[in-house]
Amino acid sequence: MIEQPTEARQEGLVELHDISKAFDGKPILKDINFSVDKNQFLTILGPSGCGKTTLLRMIGGFEEPDSGTIFLNGKCINGVSPHDRNINTVFQKYSLFPHMNVYDNIAFGLKLKKQSAKTINKKVKDALKLVSLSGFEKRSIEALSGGEQQRVAIARALVMHPQVLLLDEPLSALDRRLRLDMQRELKEIQVKAGITFIYVTHDQEEALTMSDKVIVLNNGAIQQIDTPDNIYNEPVNLFVADFVGTNNIIDGRFIEDHRVSFLGAEFECDDVGFVKNSRVHVIIRPEDFILGEGGKLSGHIRSAAFKGMVNELVVLVEDTELIVRTTTHYVAGTDVFLDVIPFNIHVLTEEKADEKV
Amino acid sequence: MKKFDGIVYFYGIWVAVLVVLPLLILVLLSFTSGDIYDLSSLTLTLDNYKAALDPSYIGVMMHSLWLAFITNVICLVIGYPVAYIITGLNPRIRNTMVLLILAPMWSNFLLRTYSWMLVLGNNGPINSVLESIGLGTVQLMYNNFGVILGMVYNFLPFMILPIYLSLTRIDNALVEAARDLGATSKDVFFKVKLPLSMPGVFSGTTLVFLPAITTFVISRLLGGGQYVLIGNLIEHKFMVQNDWQVGAAIAVIVAIILLVVLGVLRKLARGRLELSLW
Ligand SMILES: Nc1ncnc2c1ncn2[C@@H]1O[C@H](COP(=O)(O)OP(=O)(O)O)[C@@H](O)[C@H]1O
Numbered sequence: 001m002i003e004q005p006t007e008a009r010q011e012g013l014v015e016l017h018d019i020s021k022a023f024d025g026k027p028i029l030k031d032i033n034f035s036v037d038k039n040q041f042l043t044i045l046g047p048s049g050c051g052k053t054t055l056l057r058m059i060g061g062f063e064e065p066d067s068g069t070i071f072l073n074g075k076c077i078n079g080v081s082p083h084d085r086n087i088n089t090v091f092q093k094y095s096l097f098p099h100m101n102v103y104d105n106i107a108f109g110l111k112l113k114k115q116s117a118k119t120i121n122k123k124v125k126d127a128l129k130l131v132s133l134s135g136f137e138k139r140s141i142e143a144l145s146g147g148e149q150q151r152v153a154i155a156r157a158l159v160m161h162p163q164v165l166l167l168d169e170p171l172s173a174l175d176r177r178l179r180l181d182m183q184r185e186l187k188e189i190q191v192k193a194g195i196t197f198i199y200v201t202h203d204q205e206e207a208l209t210m211s212d213k214v215i216v217l218n219n220g221a222i223q224q225i226d227t228p229d230n231i232y233n234e235p236v237n238l239f240v241a242d243f244v245g246t247n248n249i250i251d252g253r254f255i256e257d258h259r260v261s262f263l264g265a266e267f268e269c270d271d272v273g274f275v276k277n278s279r280v281h282v283i284i285r286p287e288d289f290i291l292g293e294g295g296k297l298s299g300h301i302r303s304a305a306f307k308g309m310v311n312e313l314v315v316l317v318e319d320t321e322l323i324v325r326t327t328t329h330y331v332a333g334t335d336v337f338l339d340v341i342p343f344n345i346h347v348l349t350e351e352k353a354d355e356k357v
Numbered sequence: 358m359k360k361f362d363g364i365v366y367f368y369g370i371w372v373a374v375l376v377v378l379p380l381l382i383l384v385l386l387s388f389t390s391g392d393i394y395d396l397s398s399l400t401l402t403l404d405n406y407k408a409a410l411d412p413s414y415i416g417v418m419m420h421s422l423w424l425a426f427i428t429n430v431i432c433l434v435i436g437y438p439v440a441y442i443i444t445g446l447n448p449r450i451r452n453t454m455v456l457l458i459l460a461p462m463w464s465n466f467l468l469r470t471y472s473w474m475l476v477l478g479n480n481g482p483i484n485s486v487l488e489s490i491g492l493g494t495v496q497l498m499y500n501n502f503g504v505i506l507g508m509v510y511n512f513l514p515f516m517i518l519p520i521y522l523s524l525t526r527i528d529n530a531l532v533e534a535a536r537d538l539g540a541t542s543k544d545v546f547f548k549v550k551l552p553l554s555m556p557g558v559f560s561g562t563t564l565v566f567l568p569a570i571t572t573f574v575i576s577r578l579l580g581g582g583q584y585v586l587i588g589n590l591i592e593h594k595f596m597v598q599n600d601w602q603v604g605a606a607i608a609v610i611v612a613i614i615l616l617v618v619l620g621v622l623r624k625l626a627r628g629r630l631e632l633s634l635w
């Protein structure tokens with residue numbers, strides 16, 4: 001086993017140091033480093049297959065890292081078996097016990113802790129209420145829908161009141177309405193109960209609305225660790241820019257500090273420090289275009305679609321299709337001018353992105 | 358779909374001719390007296406059942422039930438751990454082990470039982486060894502021991518395989534979920550694996566209990582010539598005494614007992630057995 005530092009560390013509640021993992025010689029996670037503070041809501045965001053579940057399984061104790069150390073409360077927990085970690089998991093596949101009803105599933109961990117029947121009864125009832133499944137006690141697992149099973153799995157882990165709760169895409173089987181409700185519930189529980197959440201999702205909207213801190217993962221490597229705000233507004237590389245939110249990624253040229261050109265026009269921008277006259281990517285969010293009678297770019301509206309609160313347009317400028325969101329009504333087939341203020345222009349190069357990681 | 362219908366019809370006729378018809382004849386026989394080859398002489402009666410419930414016959418039935426029960430318990434006590442151990446092996450060794458368990462079934466049932474007679478006989482290898490170390494000859498067959506040993510040997514694979522199958526079918530994710538909630542290895546076994554393998558235990562029990570209670574070959578060879586089991590009694594009624602009607606009545610009674618046992622097992626299999634393990 002790895003040498004354990006004996007003195008209490010005062011950094012994060014959970015810390016991962018240089019974690020790497022390969023399956024069958026194929027690297028799945030590379031040099032993962034991050035820490036989670038007490039009572040923090042941390043989300044690991046990334047596309048399917050990027051290693052999110054594997055990472056969570058290592059924290060839960062179901063998979064051992066090939067190298068690196070995991071700390072809980074400052075103590076190395078490499079090699080500590082799952083039932084000896086004060087951590088519980090809401091599994092991606094729910095993993096409910098098919099031979100028990102809803103009540104017994106949720107009571108499982110409490111019974112193992114030898115709590116009194118009265119305490120267990122109360123906790124299970126409360127948990128069921130929390131996930132809006134009151135009255136489901138006697139139901140068999142097979143008789144539940146996917147969404148209901150998912151909520152039982154959440155209740156089963158929550159009643160344990162662990163120090164750290166790991167949630168692996170816990171809302172993926174719910175329809176939108178219920179998902180939004182449950183997002184709010186979970187966030188509330190997390191704050192009220194003072195449990196540290198490590199939450200895995202591939203849904204960027206979910207990650208941005210719920211979390212204190214977001215880790216964007218791709219191909220087993222961390223792309224960016226930041227607040228939701230910064231992840232959204234200051235993506236450090238193309239992957240994050242592309243994955244988080246719908247973004248226009250436009251080829252451009254960095255003329256000099258505060259000046260960038262793209263789509264045949266020159267713009268002022270806030271960015272500095274790129275090589276003069278180098279090729280760059282310009283990131284502009286759909287809602288940041290200013291449409292009107294005048295502007296540096298002239299385009300042709302290919303299509304217009306009403307999406308709830310906004311109109312989403314596809315505007316052709318030169319040979320590039322831009323996605324533009326506006327609250328004003330536009331008709332497909334008409335011409336329009338576009339402009340962007342310096343603050344909303346975000347310049348990226350692959351090189352600079354790599355430096356930051 | 359036409360082709361499929363054809364198969365269904367064929368299967369239906371097959372079952373009707375080979376399963377339902379003989380059973381019907383058996384039940385009818387058990388309620389009649391007279392010459393069975395002369396339909397006009399047959400009259401309805403309950404006398405066969407009165408004869409079948411003769412105390413000595415009931416004794417044989419009880420004895421059969423008892424031996425089948427013991428056989429089943431021994432098969433379970435040996436079979437469950439074996440199945441459990443095989444499940445834990447790596448897949449390649451696992452398949453070899455399953456083949457090995459099935460291997461004896463490739464040779465003839467009678468031959469296997471005859472070879473046991475050689476092994477257990479007074480001049481067989483076991484008794485030769487006992488003799489040579491001065492312990493004398495021990496009666497290993499023509500008694501309950503021989504019959505039970507023969508049945509356990511022949512029926513054990515039917516216990517191991519269903520349990521093995523139900524154990525391999527348990528999703529490892531459930532084991533992980535239990536460990537996540539604080540279960541030790543012992544908890545995982547008693548609260549997850551054992552309850553979830555109960556269907557295997559019950560179908561294994563069905564597969565052992567049924568042939569154990571109806572066998573007459575094993576009991577005739579290893580139990581000596583007496584009416585050791587109900588199977589021998591029925592065989593004797595039909596083949597030796599030529600009293601088909603009483604034989605049929607005994608067979609019907611045995612079938613009813615088996616149906617009741619199976620029904621209870623089924624109930625148990627679906628029941629709340631896991632609760633008692635807490
Ligand atoms: N036990 C395993 N053996 C081999 N490959 C695995 C195993 N678990 C996961 N993988 C592989 O690791 C990669 C990451 O998987 P996973 O962590 O489940 O991704 P995510 O949860 O982000 O979708 C996938 O390519 C998957 O096939």
Ligand SMILES: [Mg+2]
Binds near residue numbers: 049054092
């Ligand atoms: Mg996953």
